[in-house]
Amino acid sequence: MTEVSAIVIGAGIIGTACALQLARAGVRVRLIDPEEPGSACSSGNAGSISEESIVPMALPGMLAKVPGWLMDPEAPLHVRWRYVPRAAPWLLRWIVASSESNAAASAAALRPFLSGAVDAYADLLGAGSFDALVRRRGQLIVWESTAPSRSERAAHALRERHGVAMRWLGPAEIAEIEPNLAGHFARGLLLERHGQVVDPKRVVSALARDFIAAGGAVVRARVARLVPTGAGGRVILDDGSELGADRIVVSAGAWSRELARQAGVDVPLETERGYHAMIDGAAAICSRPVMHGDLSFIATPMADGLRIAGTVEIAGLSAPPDYRRAQVLLAQARRMFRGLDTQQASYWMGLRPSVPDSVPVIGEAPSAGGILFAFGHGHLGMTGAPATARIIRDLALDRKPNIDLAPFRPDRFRGIFGHGRRAGQA
Numbered sequence: 001m002t003e004v005s006a007i008v009i010g011a012g013i014i015g016t017a018c019a020l021q022l023a024r025a026g027v028r029v030r031l032i033d034p035e036e037p038g039s040a041c042s043s044g045n046a047g048s049i050s051e052e053s054i055v056p057m058a059l060p061g062m063l064a065k066v067p068g069w070l071m072d073p074e075a076p077l078h079v080r081w082r083y084v085p086r087a088a089p090w091l092l093r094w095i096v097a098s099s100e101s102n103a104a105a106s107a108a109a110l111r112p113f114l115s116g117a118v119d120a121y122a123d124l125l126g127a128g129s130f131d132a133l134v135r136r137r138g139q140l141i142v143w144e145s146t147a148p149s150r151s152e153r154a155a156h157a158l159r160e161r162h163g164v165a166m167r168w169l170g171p172a173e174i175a176e177i178e179p180n181l182a183g184h185f186a187r188g189l190l191l192e193r194h195g196q197v198v199d200p201k202r203v204v205s206a207l208a209r210d211f212i213a214a215g216g217a218v219v220r221a222r223v224a225r226l227v228p229t230g231a232g233g234r235v236i237l238d239d240g241s242e243l244g245a246d247r248i249v250v251s252a253g254a255w256s257r258e259l260a261r262q263a264g265v266d267v268p269l270e271t272e273r274g275y276h277a278m279i280d281g282a283a284a285i286c287s288r289p290v291m292h293g294d295l296s297f298i299a300t301p302m303a304d305g306l307r308i309a310g311t312v313e314i315a316g317l318s319a320p321p322d323y324r325r326a327q328v329l330l331a332q333a334r335r336m337f338r339g340l341d342t343q344q345a346s347y348w349m350g351l352r353p354s355v356p357d358s359v360p361v362i363g364e365a366p367s368a369g370g371i372l373f374a375f376g377h378g379h380l381g382m383t384g385a386p387a388t389a390r391i392i393r394d395l396a397l398d399r400k401p402n403i404d405l406a407p408f409r410p411d412r413f414r415g416i417f418g419h420g421r422r423a424g425q426a
C-alpha cells in the first residue's frame with residue numbers, strides 16, 4: 001500500500017491525539033499549530049475523564065432559565081448583551097436541542113462514543129504516562145437543593161436509561177467519602193466509572209512527545225487557508241508557504257468554523273467560554289473531582305493544586321476575559337469546602353468549541369474528499385479525545401469506524417430548526 005500523508009490543523013488534545021494515532025498507523029503526519037501543543041482550551045480544563053457523561057448541555061427545562069442568564073453576569077451561563085445578535089442563531093438551535101427527543105438522541109450518540117474513555121487513555125498514553133497522569137476514583141456530584149429541578153430530572157432519566165454506573169448518597173455518606181465538604185449538601189451522586197487527569201497540559205505534551213517519537217513532525221505556524229483538492233488538499237500558512245497531504249484533519253477547536261467553511265460546510269460552532277481558579281497547595285481538600293450540581297462548577301484535585309472550573313460565557317472568540325467569573329468560582333468554592341485557603345489563586349479562561357447538541361463534529365466533509373473534521377467537543381474534549389483519534393485514524397485509512405457516525409455528521413445542521421435531526425428521523 002502506498003504511504004498516506006496527513007496534515008492535522010490544531011494541536012489541542014483532539015489534534016494531538018489524532019496525530020499520534022495516525023503516526024502510529026504508519027501515516028506521514030504534520031501537526032500544525034502556532035502555539036506549542038496543548039496551549040489553548042486543552043491546558044486549563046477540569047481534567048475529568050467523564051466517560052459516562054452522556055447528558056447533553058441542552059436539556060428540557062432550560063428555556064425558562066434563559067432570561068436569568070441574560071440579566072445576571074454571575075449566573076453559571078451568561079450571554080454578553082453585545083454578543084446576543086451574533087449568538088442568536090446558535091442559541092435558537094441550542095433551545096431546539098433541549099427538547100426531550102433531541103436531548104435523548106444526543107445521549108444515545110454520546111453513549112458509545114465516550115464509553116471506555118479512561119481505559120482508552122491507557123492505550124493512548126502508554127502505561128508509564130498513564131500511571132503518572134490518570135486516576136480513577138469516580139466523580140461526585142453534590143446538591144444543596146433537596147429536590148431536583150426539571151432539567152436535573154431529565155438528566156437522571158437519561159443516565160438511568162443508559163445504565164450509567166452511579167450510587168446515590170445522603171449527607172452522612174457524602175461526609176464519609178469527602179470529609180472536607182461543607183455540611184449543607186443534601187444529596188450526592190457518585191459516578192463510579194469516571195476518571196481524571198492530574199494535569200491536562202502535561203497529557204497533551206506527553207502525546208506530542210510520543211507523536212514525534214513515532215516519526216511525526218510539529219510545524220509551528222497558523223493555517224491561513226484550507227484548499228480542498230478533491231483528494232485531500234493544501235494548506236496555506238501565515239507566511240504564504242503551502243503544504244499538501246492526502247488527508248487534512250480540521251481540529252482547530254473553537255477556531256474550526258472558518259476552516260470548515262473553506263471545506264464547504266457551515267457548522268454552527270460557537271464558543272462557550274469557561275474559567276478556572278487554581279488554588280496552589282490545596283489539592284488534598286478532596287480525593288476526587290466534586291461537582292456542585294446546583295451551580296454547575298467542579299473542584300478537581302490536580303498535581304499542582306485545586307482547580308475550580310466551570311461557567312459558560314457566550315461572548316465570542318476575541319472579547320477579553322472577564323475574570324470576575326473566576327473570582328465568583330473561588331467564592332463558591334470557599335462555601336463548598338471547610339477551611340479552604342484561597343490566598344494563592346490564579347485565573348484562566350479557555351474557549352470550549354461547542355455545537356448546540358453537544359455531539360462533536362466528526363467525519364469527512366461531504367463535498368471535499370479527504371478533509372476530515374474533528375472538532376466541537378464542547379465540555380467533553382478531554383474525555384472524547386481517545387475515541388475521536390481512533391475514528392479519525394480509521395477514516396483516514398478508509399477503515400470502518402467502530403461506532404455509527406451518522407449523529408456526528410458535519411452536515412447534520414440543516415436550516416435553523418433542522419438542528420438535532422438525525423439521519424432516518426423525520
Ligand SMILES: Cc1cc2nc3c(=O)[nH]c(=O)nc-3n(C[C@H](O)[C@H](O)[C@H](O)COP(=O)(O)OP(=O)(O)OC[C@H]3O[C@@H](n4cnc5c(N)ncnc54)[C@H](O)[C@@H]3O)c2cc1C
Nearest residue numbers: 010012013014041042045046048223253274380381382383
Ligand atoms: C473551564 C473548562 C473546563 C473543562 N473541563 C473539562 C473536563 O473536565 N473534561 C473534559 O473532557 N473536557 C473539559 N473541558 C473541555 C475541553 O477542555 C475541550 O473540549 C478541549 O480542550 C477542546 O480541545 P481541542 O483540541 O478541540 O481545542 P483546543 O485545545 O482549543 O486546541 C485548538 C488548537 O488549534 C489551534 N489553532 C486554531 N486555529 C488554528 C489555525 N488556523 N492553524 C493552526 N492551528 C490553529 C490553537 O492554537 C489551539 O492550539 C473543559 C473546558 C473548559 C473551558
